[in-house]
Amino acid sequence: xxxxxxxxxxxxxxxxxxxxxxxxxxxxxxxxxxxxxxxxxxxxxxxxxxxxxxxxxxxxxxxxxxxxxxxxxxxxxxxxxxxxxxxxxxxxxxxxxxxxxxxxxxxxxxxxxxxxxxxxxxxxxxxxxxxxxxxxxxxxxxxxxxxxxxxxxxxxxxxxxxxxxxxxxxxxxxxxxxxxxxxxxxxxxxxxxx
Numbered sequence: 001x002x003x004x005x006x007x008x009x010x011x012x013x014x015x016x017x018x019x020x021x022x023x024x025x026x027x028x029x030x031x032x033x034x035x036x037x038x039x040x041x042x043x044x045x046x047x048x049x050x051x052x053x054x055x056x057x058x059x060x061x062x063x064x065x066x067x068x069x070x071x072x073x074x075x076x077x078x079x080x081x082x083x084x085x086x087x088x089x090x091x092x093x094x095x096x097x098x099x100x101x102x103x104x105x106x107x108x109x110x111x112x113x114x115x116x117x118x119x120x121x122x123x124x125x126x127x128x129x130x131x132x133x134x135x136x137x138x139x140x141x142x143x144x145x146x147x148x149x150x151x152x153x154x155x156x157x158x159x160x161x162x163x164x165x166x167x168x169x170x171x172x173x174x175x176x177x178x179x180x181x182x183x184x185x186x187x188x189x190x191x192x193x194x
Contacts, residue, residue, distance in 0.1 A: 049114075063094075072103070078096075098127070100130065
C-alpha cells in the first residue's frame with residue numbers, strides 16, 4: 001500500500017510539473033509571437049481621419065506601404081507616390097503611414113499632416129493614423145512586415161522615412177525597398193505591372 005501511495009504521489013508531481021511547463025510555454029515570448037496576427041488581412045488600423053480600416057478589404061489588390069514624414073529630405077517622394085497613384089491606381093493601392101521615428105521629422109498631428117500633404121503635394125492616396133514603425137512601440141503591422149517568422153522571409157525594418165513594402169494580391173510580402181528607391185522607378189513600376 002505504501003508503494004502505491006508513493007507511486008501515485010510521483011505521478012501527481014509529474015503531472016503538475018507537466019502542466020506547469022505547458023503553462024510556461026503558453027506565456028513564453030515565442031508563443032505570444034505565434035499568437036499575433038499572421039496575415040496582413042488580420043490587421044485593422046485607423047486612417048488619418050480616425051476611421052477604422054480593415055485590411056481584409058484589400059484582398060486581391062497589390063499594396064505599397066510607405067512610412068512617410070513631412071520634414072525629410074525624401075519628403076518630395078509624396079509627389080512621386082501621388083503620381084504612381086494617379087497612373088497605376090487601378091493596379092495598386094498606396095498607403096502612407098506617418099511616423100516620427102527618424103530625426104523627429106514627423107512632429108505634427110494627423111490633422112496637420114493631412115493639411116501639409118494636401119496643400120503641398122495634392123495627396124489623394126490613402127493616409128493612415130501616425131504610428132511607430134520601429135523600436136519598442138513598433139506597431140504590430142510593422143512587426144509583421146519586418147519579422148521573417150511572421151511574413152515568411154523579410155527581416156528588414158525601415159532604416160529611414162519613405163521605406164517601401166510591396167504586397168501582392170494574396171497578402172504576401174513581395175519586396176522591401178529602401179528610402180532611396182523612388183516610387184516611380186522601373187524597379188517598382190515593373191512589379192506593379194507584372
